[in-house]
Amino acid sequence: MASADQVVIEPSVLYVGTPTYLIATENPDGTANLAAASSYWALGRMLVLGIEVDGQTAANLLVRPDLTVSFPSAPLWRAVARLSDLTGRDPVPAAKAARYRFEPDKFRAAGLTPRASDLVGPPRVAECALAFEARVRRATPGLDGSYLMVEAEVLRVHADRAVLDPTGQHIDPTAWNPLVYAFRHFFERGVEVGWLASSPTAPHPPVLD
Numbered sequence: 001m002a003s004a005d006q007v008v009i010e011p012s013v014l015y016v017g018t019p020t021y022l023i024a025t026e027n028p029d030g031t032a033n034l035a036a037a038s039s040y041w042a043l044g045r046m047l048v049l050g051i052e053v054d055g056q057t058a059a060n061l062l063v064r065p066d067l068t069v070s071f072p073s074a075p076l077w078r079a080v081a082r083l084s085d086l087t088g089r090d091p092v093p094a095a096k097a098a099r100y101r102f103e104p105d106k107f108r109a110a111g112l113t114p115r116a117s118d119l120v121g122p123p124r125v126a127e128c129a130l131a132f133e134a135r136v137r138r139a140t141p142g143l144d145g146s147y148l149m150v151e152a153e154v155l156r157v158h159a160d161r162a163v164l165d166p167t168g169q170h171i172d173p174t175a176w177n178p179l180v181y182a183f184r185h186f187f188e189r190g191v192e193v194g195w196l197a198s199s200p201t202a203p204h205p206p207v208l209d
């Protein structure tokens with residue numbers, strides 16, 4: 001119901017703002033596929049990723065569970081955008097044919113560099129300051145059949161020294177600048193407005209009064 005300050009709308013996009021990530025998986029021929037994604041959260045060491053079923057990423061993960069998740073910073077937004085109409089799926093699924101084309105080497109197409117992982121097959125993205133090696137522990141079909149909820153355990157974390165705090169054991173949130181994807185636009189992180197007392201990098205407890 002409409003009121004003076006709010007209206008009911010039916011937007012085509014509900015991506016309110018999540019980190020952009022690049023997910024690398026292993027193709028049947030052993031090469032790496034790379035895809036842009038944003039549906040993400042982390043609980044402890046587990047990642048939960050929302051992955052569309054008709055992509056090569058989903059096809060790979062259901063058979064070969066190794067993956068990497070690399071987090072681009074804001075200057076890499078064009079590399080992400082270059083991936084936005086590419087699929088590693090051949091032939092391109094009918095539903096994607098109007099917009100997407102098959103690309104077997106998406107690292108090259110995006111202008112990104114594969115960097116060998118330690119524990120999993122797929123490489124991570126060298127240009128990303130933060131990257132996880134992970135393995136799928138469970139993939140659950142979504143309610144409408146169009147996506148998978150992929151639960152993956154993080155096996156190793158790679159971080160550029162430039163984004164670490166002085167202890168070298170924590171990401172310094174003020175140095176780390178994830179690329180945020182909101183309503184199909186890209187943003188930088190923005191200014192810090194506060195923190196939690198539980199943060200390992202907080203200078204002092206937050207003042208909440």
Ligand SMILES: Cc1cc2nc3c(=O)[nH]c(=O)nc-3n(C[C@H](O)[C@H](O)[C@H](O)COP(=O)(O)O)c2cc1C
Pocket residue numbers: 020033034035036037038039040050051052053054055056057058080081083084085086087088089100181
């Ligand atoms: C910024 C951005 C965010 C995206 N987020 C997701 C996502 O969270 N999950 C997903 O499955 N696809 C997402 N996509 C779409 C995939 O990148 C696209 O379906 C691509 O074809 C997948 O490649 P693949 O078929 O080689 O796996 C996103 C694309 C862009 C550009």
